[in-house]
Amino acid sequence: MELLVGILVKVLLFAFIAGMFTLVITISVRGRRQDARIRDEWEQMAQIAPERGWTYHPCVRGQIDQYGGMGPIIYKGENQAAWHYTTGEFRGRSFKYFEYRYKRSTADGDVNDFGEHRRLVIKSVFVVMAPGSGAYMEILRRSKLGVLADGRPGKRVEVPEFDKEFRVLANDEAFFRNVLSGDVVPFMVADTRAKKSPLRFRDNELITWYTGTLSPQAVDEKLNYLCDVLDRIPAQAWTAA
Known part of the structure; x- marks a missing residue:
């Protein structure tokens, strides 16, 4: 009996080690494939x-400084870097898009000079010109974490389907x-892109x-979405702002 138990323990131990080895290889292969895909998309x-x-x-510097301290660009500063910075015209509107990169503290990642673990975070940002100037407003996906983070429940539109999904800060x-x-x-309630595309005016x-x-x-997808939203905003919203 003891011999059988010993054999079983060895078999289970071998299976565990083999499983961990397979997992490491799988993660490594997936990581290399993801890196190759990302580099191909950048090209x-x-x-x-x-x-x-x-x-x-x-890469450019200084072109996104005006957005510092807001939403995805969390740090204020001069000569901030914007990667893959692209400008042009889309559906008759001027636009820009870029990647914003920063490092945040995590339980793993690179270690800085102070012994802190820092992981690279990449935000892809899209900006489309509106037909007029408006006031600050954000339309975010409603979540308990979001409300707790900034303490702002947001304004309600009194449309249950919208208020259930979105939080408006204005x-x-x-x-x-x-x-x-x-x-x-009604457009944002029906369009699936709205749930994964926060908006800031x-x-x-x-x-x-x-x-x-x-x-x-x-x-x-993102440029079309921004244009679709702008197409549905009443003209008086801009003239009254």
């Missing part, structure tokens, strides 16, 4: 820009009401972003 980004009459820069009541008085609310710009690297597919 595509550089290629499609001139084909569409857009201007592409692998300083100007008139702008808030005018923007959401048209087709924007900043002066004469509409902005969205996500965590992750840029890709040609994301560019078309």
Whole structure:
């Protein structure tokens, strides 16, 4: 009996080690494939820009300083880097998009001079020009974590389907009401892109972003989404702002 138990323990131990070894190899292979995919998409980004009459820069500094301290660009500063910075015109509107990169403290990742673990975070940001200037407003996916993080429950539109899914932060009541008085609310309720595309109104710009690297597919999706939202905002929202 003891011999059988010993053999069983050895078999289980071998299976565990083999399983861990297989897992490490699988993760490594997936990581290499993901890196190759990302690099291929970056190369595509550089290629499609001139084909569409857009201007592409692998990296620029100082062009996104005005966005510092807001949403995806969490740090204020001068000469902040924007990667894969692209500008042009899309559906008759001027736009820009780029990757913003920073490091945050985590339980793992690179170790800095102070012994802190820092992991690279990449945010892909898209900005489309609006037909006029508006007040500050954000439309975010509603979550308990979001409310707890900044303590702002947000304004309600009094449309149950919208208020259940989204949290609106706004300083100007008139702008808030005018923007959401048209087709924007039913559009966002019905469109699946709205749930993964936060919105920020900043002066004469509409902005969205996500965590992750840029890709040609994301560019078309996000720029189209921003234009679709702008198409549905009543003209009086801009004239009254």
